Amino acid sequence: MQRIFLTLISPAEYARQGVNFKFPVPDACPNPECLIPIPPKKHGFYGRNCLDVTYRGRVLIRRYYCPFCGKTVSYLPSFCLPYYQYSLAVIYMIIVNHIESAMSYASIIRNLRKHHPNLHLGLQHVEFYILRFLMNLNSIQIGLRQFLPDLALPDFGLDIKKGAKKILHIVNGGFGTIQTFSQRFFEQCKRSFLSPLHNSLA
């Protein structure tokens, strides 16, 4: 299983610290079917890519192993999203550019190529991230309701982009940073706010 831990460190600094980074140390097994109050054992690392404006390359992901239930758990820093090579900051910048600032795909790409030419982001990335966000709007709403039960959520039956803009506004206003939202959403819903959907778009 995977968990996300909140860190404000940059991907570059995280990569620089390598094995010396102060990784989170669970005091109990995080597997919900186990939860034995004995710290799981360190179980090495694996490398994964992180493509960010500050850093492009491998980062280490700390793993633990619980000898009681046999489950392995890995701890992803909050600047990463499961299954995405680009950092959360890069992906979120694209979503905000389009949904909030109403930039066209073409101008987002022009901007990225001008300011971050090393990221090699193309049209297919931009389209994919925005579509993923729009497809997850319903599940993001359901997640938000669990955090903020009194919140009046927009009914965006007709205009999905208008609804997306309101959701972004709530996310930005209610959680401070996108990393905080991403981490809390993952902990609460056991999936990322940009994860693939198994059921069709409602």
Ligand SMILES: [Zn+2]
């Ligand atoms: Zn366990």
